[in-house]
Amino acid sequence: MKVNGQKIDLIDIYKPEPDEIQKYIQDYMNGLEDGGYLTPQQVDHLMESLDLNLQQLMNYLLPYATKFALPPISGYKVGAVLHGISGAIYFGANIEFLDEALSFTVHAEQASIAHAISYGETGVDYLTISAAPCGYCRQFLYEIINCPSTKDITVLVNNDSNTLTSLLPQAFGPQDLGVTTRLMLPQNNNLQMVPPPTDPYIISALNTANTSYSPYTSDYSGVCIVTNSGSYVGAYAENAAYNPSMSPLEAALVLLIMSGDSYTNINRAILVEAINNKCSQLSATKDVLSAIANNVVLEYYTAT
Numbered sequence: 045m046k047v048n049g050q051k052i053d054l055i056d057i058y059k060p061e062p063d064e065i066q067k068y069i070q071d072y073m074n075g076l077e078d079g080g081y082l083t084p085q086q087v088d089h090l091m092e093s094l095d096l097n098l099q100q101l102m103n104y105l106l107p108y109a110t111k112f113a114l115p116p117i118s119g120y121k122v123g124a125v126l127h128g129i130s131g132a133i134y135f136g137a138n139i140e141f142l143d144e145a146l147s148f149t150v151h152a153e154q155a156s157i158a159h160a161i162s163y164g165e166t167g168v169d170y171l172t173i174s175a176a177p178c179g180y181c182r183q184f185l186y187e188i189i190n191c192p193s194t195k196d197i198t199v200l201v202n203n204d205s206n207t208l209t210s211l212l213p214q215a216f217g218p219q220d221l222g223v224t225t226r227l228m229l230p231q232n233n234n235l236q237m238v239p240p241p242t243d244p245y246i247i248s249a250l251n252t253a254n255t256s257y258s259p260y261t262s263d264y265s266g267v268c269i270v271t272n273s274g275s276y277v278g279a280y281a282e283n284a285a286y287n288p289s290m291s292p293l294e295a296a297l298v299l300l301i302m303s304g305d306s307y308t309n310i311n312r313a314i315l316v317e318a319i320n321n322k323c324s325q326l327s328a329t330k331d332v333l334s335a336i337a338n339n340v341v342l343e344y345y346t347a348t
């Protein structure tokens with residue numbers, strides 16, 4: 045399992061003395077290349093081998109998700125373990141950006157959702173978090189529910205189980221603005237660039253913009269980040285209350301971090317967004333990019 049570009053020693057993940065189940069999970073996770081994600085088959089294998097139910101397994105995995113946290117300002121690490129309706133599990137962790145406004149901070153719950161979306165996950169049933177979900181995240185998560193794939197989300201904190209709707213009474217959401225689609229449902233925004241791009245990473249950014257969720261402003265946008273060892277895409281995720289919206293760069297950085305890669309390996313960053321919208325990702329993307337990779341010039345394209 046790699047974190048921040050380096051293979052990490054998982055020996056201290058459970059303290060003080062790991063029990064038999066913890067030892068088994070430790071060995072299993074140590075053997076994985078992509079430590080931030082478990083396939084449905086891997087989830088089933090762990091539950092059957094260890095005689096655990098899903099909630100128990102998710103609690104055991106929480107320390108692994110927390111390992112990915114990058115909070116250089118607060119030093120407060122939060123982990124999230126999300127179970128998608130496909131049966132796969134995705135980790136999330138909080139991310140802070142030194143020298144940038146706190147509003148750019150990504151919370152662990154948001155990271156787990158962006159991570160799941162990047163794998164094509166279309167719904168969530170369980171979410172385990174190492175700390176209580178803040179109001180901001182409750183609002184962000186509310187954008188997903190009340191649809192056929194995710195009617196509600198069970199939120200688990202320290203074995204305390206609540207539905208999202210019970211954690212956010214009198215909620216304001218997409219239905220109040222007449223929006224019927226939901227975050228995580230497949231989107232097809234039909235953006236095109238003229239002439240069509242031939243660079244594979246620009247094509248990736250355009251394709252990701254076409255899957256982005258922007259029912260309120262139509263600022264369909266996507267980012268592709270290229271590093272020495274891979275490329276990572278992120279789609280814009282808008283919210284009915286606007287502020288908890290997640291930028292495409294933040295979503296791409298979540299995938300980079302959850303894949304074990306590092307900011308220091310970034311050598312290209314591409315933003316594609318719809319032209320003539322009510323808002324733009326350009327200035328915010330430049331700002332955050334300069335905070336983590338100040339030698340990389342943002343490549344910017346518009347599409348119609």
Ligand SMILES: [Zn+2]
Nearest residue numbers: 151178180181
């Ligand atoms: Zn939060």
